[in-house]
Structures are given as structure tokens and as C-alpha cells.
Amino acid sequence: MSTPRIAFIGAGNMAASLIGGLRAQGVEASAIRASDHGAEQRTRISAEHGIETFASNAEAIQGSAVIVLAVKPQVMKAVCLELAEHLADGQLIVSIAAGITCASLEGWLSQAGQASPAIVRCMPNTPALLRQGVSGLYANARVSAEQRRQAEQLLGAVGLALWLDEERLIDAVTAVSGSGPAYFFLLIEAMTAAGEKLGLPRDIAARLTLQTALGAAHMATASDVDASELRRRVTSPAGTTEAAIKTFQAGGFEALVEQALNAAARRSAELAEQLGQ
Structure with missing residues (x-):
């Protein structure tokens, strides 16, 4: 992947699977970082993959080209509101949280007077933990061709990644896979x-x-x-x-x-x- 840095917000099982997949594809540990409020989670994922970890979400995303939101849907709003003032132009947001629409993410992540960020919404499934998963991906209008490639490589690290033309089809992907x-x-x-x-x-x-x-x-x-x-x-x-x-x-x-x-x-x-x- 050509990105200088990928930041994971949340270091749970799905984040660990994605990080492991990226490392298996040859992405250097120095290009990946993760944040998590749990010290045990940070220690585990750092020891397993050799990546840098942070307690602060805002610190983790600094200088990152891709930001992967890998937190539970119930806390996504709070996490996004916290991150909003720290985002930089050109950063790609990849959400793997079930049930959170692009419109919600755009509203929470956009500062007054600023353009909506580039967002790819994904619906992976649990076999991704064994790198045998399949994910449906939807990109908002701000996502560039290069960012689509980056998102596809990210989710492709743990299985099959399939693009959707309409966001409403995420519900069907959820039902099927x-x-x-x-x-x-x-x-x-x-x-x-x-x-x-x-x-x-x-x-x-x-x-x-x-x-x-x-x-x-x-x-x-x-x-x-x-x-x-x-x-x-x-x-x-x-x-x-x-x-x-x-x-x-x-x-x-x-x-x-x-x-x-x-x-x-x-x-x-x-x-x-x-x-x-």
C-alpha cells in the first residue's frame, strides 16, 4: 500500500485481523499505528504486530492517510466528534462499524464550513478473523480512485472485497454475509x-x-x-x-x-x- 501511514481507532479483534492481513501483504509495521483506551489491548496488538500504539485517538491519526474506525457502533458518535477537529484534508475515513451510515459519519466528522471527508463504509464478517471474510464496500462522492484502491487493499487483506453502487445495499450485505x-x-x-x-x-x-x-x-x-x-x-x-x-x-x-x-x-x-x- 502506498499510504505513508494507516491509523486504527480501536484495537479489537477485527482491527487486529486487518493489521495482521496488511503485515502479511508486506506492509511495514512502521506504516501502521493504533489507538485504544484499553492498555491491555494496546500492549497485545503492539506485541503481536510490532506497531506503535496510542491512548489518544487524536495523536494516532496525525500524519495518517487512512483512518480506520474500528470501534463499537454505540460509541462511534463520541469518537467521531472527538476526532473531527483533528482531521486533515485528504485523509480517508474507513468505517467497519455496522449500522452507521455515511451521512451520520459525515455529520459527526465535519467541522463548520469544512467539506465532508472522504468516507468508505464497509460491512465485513467474522471469518475475516481467519482472513477468509467477505466485505461489502461503499464510497461517498469525496473518495478518489486512489483512495478506493487503498480501501480495497485494506479489506482485501482479510478476504474478498466487493464494491456497492448504492449505500442502501449495505443492509442486504449485512443480511447475506x-x-x-x-x-x-x-x-x-x-x-x-x-x-x-x-x-x-x-x-x-x-x-x-x-x-x-x-x-x-x-x-x-x-x-x-x-x-x-x-x-x-x-x-x-x-x-x-x-x-x-x-x-x-x-x-x-x-x-x-x-x-x-x-x-x-x-x-x-x-x-x-x-x-x-
């Missing part, structure tokens, strides 16, 4: 429990389920056809797989998934409205 890992965990739970009821020892049922999930994900990502075709190829007429698939569909599986994602998207929009006040 932001909350998505929990849906798969629920299926893993259910399959493990069902396997145990069929007579398998619980540890065997769990290992069978987990390896099947991993193998299916690898097949889907490596294939040049979509999931429906992959499903068709493994579903023999009148076979065991077809019996299970028909049972899923008779229970309204597809409609239930759609209802669940709609509920998640609605809740994402509601939280954005509540947190943006």
Missing part, C-alpha cells in the same frame, strides 16, 4: 444433532458435518457453475439426496431463508436509524 456465518452455524448444529439422533456418536456426527460443509464450500468456490447445478449433479433421481431435498422444500426452506434475510435487512436499517441520531 454479515450475519451469514450464523446461518451456517445453525445448519451445522442441526445436522450434528440429527446425525446423533440417527445413532452416530456426537463427535463423529460433528466431524462429518464440519468436513462436509468445508468440502461443499470449496467445491462451490472452485466450480465454474452455480450452486443449483452443483446440487443437481449430486441429487440422483429417487435417491437419498433427493429424499432429503424434497423434505427441505416441502417445509418451505427457500421461503424461510428469504424471510430470514429480509428480517435481518430490516433490522440493519432500523439500527442505522437508531445509531445515527
Whole structure:
């Protein structure tokens, strides 16, 4: 990355994952710094990645080209209001906080008479902690082509980074991939429990389920056809797989998934409205 310095405001798990990804890509420790009010967090992330840390957010952002807001949504307003008077022209703000819109960030970060800052809003998911994540990114009108590249490289350090043309689609990203890992965990739970009821020892049922999930994900990502075709190829007429698939569909599986994602998207929009006040 060509930026002279990247500052992380907040040094929690997601910040640590992003920093680790950047370091793995060859970004020097001297180009990264982080601030956190917790001394233990500062000590941990400094020891793990060799970066400079600060108790003061304002001090951390001085001279930084990219500022990553990695704090909880509930404290974002206070953090932004604190940072506003210390921002410099040309700095890129990258927010990875769920439910905080660009409009809210612009309002909190803009000083009277100053232009709104360049902001990229991101929705990563928890597999980013293993550098297997996926993020939806949206840039406001102030973000330059170079800053888009910087944001993409930042989130790309922990997985796939996909750009959105409309900010409202962040709610859909939240429903599909932001909350998505929990849906798969629920299926893993259910399959493990069902396997145990069929007579398998619980540890065997769990290992069978987990390896099947991993193998299916690898097949889907490596294939040049979509999931429906992959499903068709493994579903023999009148076979065991077809019996299970028909049972899923008779229970309204597809409609239930759609209802669940709609509920998640609605809740994402509601939280954005509540947190943006």
C-alpha cells in the first residue's frame, strides 16, 4: 500500500485481523499505528504486530492517510466528534462499524464550513478473523480512485472485497454475509444433532458435518457453475439426496431463508436509524 501511514481507532479483534492481513501483504509495521483506551489491548496488538500504539485517538491519526474506525457502533458518535477537529484534508475515513451510515459519519466528522471527508463504509464478517471474510464496500462522492484502491487493499487483506453502487445495499450485505456465518452455524448444529439422533456418536456426527460443509464450500468456490447445478449433479433421481431435498422444500426452506434475510435487512436499517441520531 502506498499510504505513508494507516491509523486504527480501536484495537479489537477485527482491527487486529486487518493489521495482521496488511503485515502479511508486506506492509511495514512502521506504516501502521493504533489507538485504544484499553492498555491491555494496546500492549497485545503492539506485541503481536510490532506497531506503535496510542491512548489518544487524536495523536494516532496525525500524519495518517487512512483512518480506520474500528470501534463499537454505540460509541462511534463520541469518537467521531472527538476526532473531527483533528482531521486533515485528504485523509480517508474507513468505517467497519455496522449500522452507521455515511451521512451520520459525515455529520459527526465535519467541522463548520469544512467539506465532508472522504468516507468508505464497509460491512465485513467474522471469518475475516481467519482472513477468509467477505466485505461489502461503499464510497461517498469525496473518495478518489486512489483512495478506493487503498480501501480495497485494506479489506482485501482479510478476504474478498466487493464494491456497492448504492449505500442502501449495505443492509442486504449485512443480511447475506454479515450475519451469514450464523446461518451456517445453525445448519451445522442441526445436522450434528440429527446425525446423533440417527445413532452416530456426537463427535463423529460433528466431524462429518464440519468436513462436509468445508468440502461443499470449496467445491462451490472452485466450480465454474452455480450452486443449483452443483446440487443437481449430486441429487440422483429417487435417491437419498433427493429424499432429503424434497423434505427441505416441502417445509418451505427457500421461503424461510428469504424471510430470514429480509428480517435481518430490516433490522440493519432500523439500527442505522437508531445509531445515527
